[in-house]
Amino acid sequence: MLTYFFSRLPKPPKDTIRTVEGYCDCIVLRHFQAGSARAAASVSAVPLLNAGDGPGQHPTQALLDVYTIKRELGDLEGVRVALVGDLANGRTARSLAYLLSSFPKVSFVFVAPPVVRMGDDIKEFLDERSIPWSESSDLASVSSQVDVLYQTRIQKERFKDKPQDYEAAKGKFIVNSEIMNALPKKSIVMHPLPRVDEIVAAEVDSDPRAAYFRQAKNGLFVRMALLKLALLK
Numbered sequence: 001m002l003t004y005f006f007s008r009l010p011k012p013p014k015d016t017i018r019t020v021e022g023y024c025d026c027i028v029l030r031h032f033q034a035g036s037a038r039a040a041a042s043v044s045a046v047p048l049l050n051a052g053d054g055p056g057q058h059p060t061q062a063l064l065d066v067y068t069i070k071r072e073l074g075d076l077e078g079v080r081v082a083l084v085g086d087l088a089n090g091r092t093a094r095s096l097a098y099l100l101s102s103f104p105k106v107s108f109v110f111v112a113p114p115v116v117r118m119g120d121d122i123k124e125f126l127d128e129r130s131i132p133w134s135e136s137s138d139l140a141s142v143s144s145q146v147d148v149l150y151q152t153r154i155q156k157e158r159f160k161d162k163p164q165d166y167e168a169a170k171g172k173f174i175v176n177s178e179i180m181n182a183l184p185k186k187s188i189v190m191h192p193l194p195r196v197d198e199i200v201a202a203e204v205d206s207d208p209r210a211a212y213f214r215q216a217k218n219g220l221f222v223r224m225a226l227l228k229l230a231l232l233k
Helices: 014-023 036-041 059-073 091-100 120-128 139-143 163-169 177-182 212-231
Strands: 003-007 027-031 048-053 080-084 107-111 133-136 148-151 188-190
Touching: 014 027, 027 036, 036 048, 048 059, 048 212, 059 091, 059 148, 059 188, 059 212, 080 091, 080 139, 091 120, 107 139, 133 139, 139 177, 188 212
Parallel strands: 003 027, 027 048, 080 107, 080 148, 107 133, 148 188
Antiparallel strands: none
């Protein structure tokens, strides 16, 4: 038996986790607060998978993203990745930076509006491992130099208390025909989905380098494998 548990409470109550574990063999937890999965796992007697903890981490997405890059490009060594969009709140971009740092000669470029730049914790993590990274506001120039253009949406729901910051961030970096013309022929565009207006569908979706729907499909296979591992006795 498998339970998918989504909590809107400030923290997943320990008693709730300990109750739910009695009904299932595995808990998949998605929660709006960073660190919630770690806290829940500390009291759970059954395997617990983090399906996203607010602006913190999204490890299963990172696994399917790395699988997608390997399948699309053939190798992970030396891959050059541009992470674009809401990097302050984008747990998918954060997790991907963590996981890709395990592979040799990987490098990153962060392209984000000032109000949603990549957090210092990720930058310090990469520095500690001597992983090259830089920041840029020129998406076209960056696109011409990378193997993976990883686009994310500006997450409006993260700006409830600061609508002016959302207005300052939205629509700044859009993947369109200009960006695709700059992108090398063997590179790919990825997106964790859903998208809003940061990819112009009519100009990009039909391009074979648009890998985001293949990426989404890969998530099915990766998560099936993950559940199998978690449920092995």
